[in-house]
Amino acid sequence: MTRQAKEIIIKYIFFVFSLVSVVVLGLIVFSLFREGLPVFGKVSLKDFIFGMEWYPTYDPPSFGIFPLIVGSFIVTLIAILIAVPLGVLTAIYISEIAPQNIKAILKSVIELLAGLPSVVLGFFGMVIVAPWLQETFDLPTGLNIINASVILAIMAIPTISSISEDALYAVPQEFKEASYALGATKYETIARVILPAALSGISTAVMLGMARAIGETMVVLMVAGGAAAIPESLFDSVRPMPASIAAEMGETPFRSLHYQALFAIGIVLFCLTLTFNLIADYVSHKFRQVGSGTL
């Protein structure tokens, strides 16, 4: 066999391997839509998205997921409000301030945090955070928005901090040197030179953190309380979309309307995370540093 033939064969082998993940994704999306779309023959899209009542097993059933969407968004939003400052500041500390040995420890601890199974965090939220919240604030229940948001924030921090750190690391040395040469302090350099230069990367980190939080299932299933109503306060229980799917899929009859409705929730979630990813992609291109700062 000639060398060229070998090269060609190897090229195609790699091509096939890289195709596998694309094909798998395609098949998953296909089956998601195939199982979920039929529900819209029975329930209009508007009633599905904006319906206020989620009673899938009653007769007649109602499939309104608006309270579930609100639940997902509010929990994600608060989680991000907590996770972004923590994640970004951690990244700044690690990449710009920390001495070498602390940096090594911090990085591995954060990696460890990323590796914690969500069920462990969920259990922590259920058994420790919930009773504590309830006693401290004298609440009727500790399984609520705040609890779920805090736990989700813990899960989103590693994503946000490691991607932000990559972005900060990619800021060229010349920028910092120029800043110092002009007499800027360390704080001024970080706040006015490094952060703006890394902003697109940090935004990507935030969007990916949001995608991570909104799709997270186990935590919201265990600690959000699961009430399918629009919350009136931050201490009310909610039922985010992934929790509904996970809780109900096991018991629903195969290919029933309820089953299809759960897949349709999956479609909604898929569209949301896709949107987050597209925004992240757009932001990172639009605000990309050009020249030597290019990521």
Place this chain on the structure above:
Amino acid sequence: MLNIFKKTVFAIVAFALMSGVTFAGSSIVIKGSTTVLPIAQGTLEAFMKKNTDVQISLSGGGSGEGMKALIDKTADIATSSREIKKEEVELAKAKGVSPVAHVVANDAIVPVVHPKNKVKNLTIDQLSQIYQGKITNWKEVGGDDLKIVVISRDSSSGTFESWDHFVMKKAKVAPQAQMLASSGAVVTAVAKNRYAIAYVGIGYLNKSLRPLQVNGVTASAKTALSKEYPLSRELYMYTDGEATGDTAKYVAFVKSAEGQKIVVKEGFVPLMDVKKAGKSKK
């Protein structure tokens, strides 16, 4: 001579067939209700100790999941805390599966509260009003002036369906009710919350919860068996057609006096009055 030859061939074929059958039967797959899980677990351990050649694998997932597996022929036995649904029977027929029900135990659903709650007894009507969100304070039913936090199982769980059947009678559970995904989560939530009311299968009762009387009747093996306790239901194992081979042996074992003793040990209500059945608590 020929006769002997024939007999030998017959024996070999029969042996092959039988071993085929035992092979298929010697690994039993059970899937389904999390309520029935402890019963299946306990009985299959005892059964496999006696029949070392039989391998049984067990997984939960819920009654619906079990039926799905039975219909797809990926499970030999589907455990269920409810009767098979009409849609499931139709789907099974279409796939050439004919589910047969075996009642393996009884379960009583018990409303529970935090041990510090003063309320001892509720009527079915009061329970229904609480779950519909019409009674919202414990003082309305004779307790302290505290908000009631209603905890329910997910609307697709078998336990929820029984609750719906016995208590709600098709009325809707208020959307503000917390819907928890497992009986274990319900127990944890109530044990730590003095505002809460919830319901669990009798097997899940423990010291951290206080069971309520329903219509003045305390839930126990005796009152459930005599149907005096109003919230009792049957638990099932479903097989495709009448069970055969080791599957039949296993189902028979579960229903036997020995199997029913395990049912009692796991905190459920046996099918018959097992001698010295004892208390229904774990």
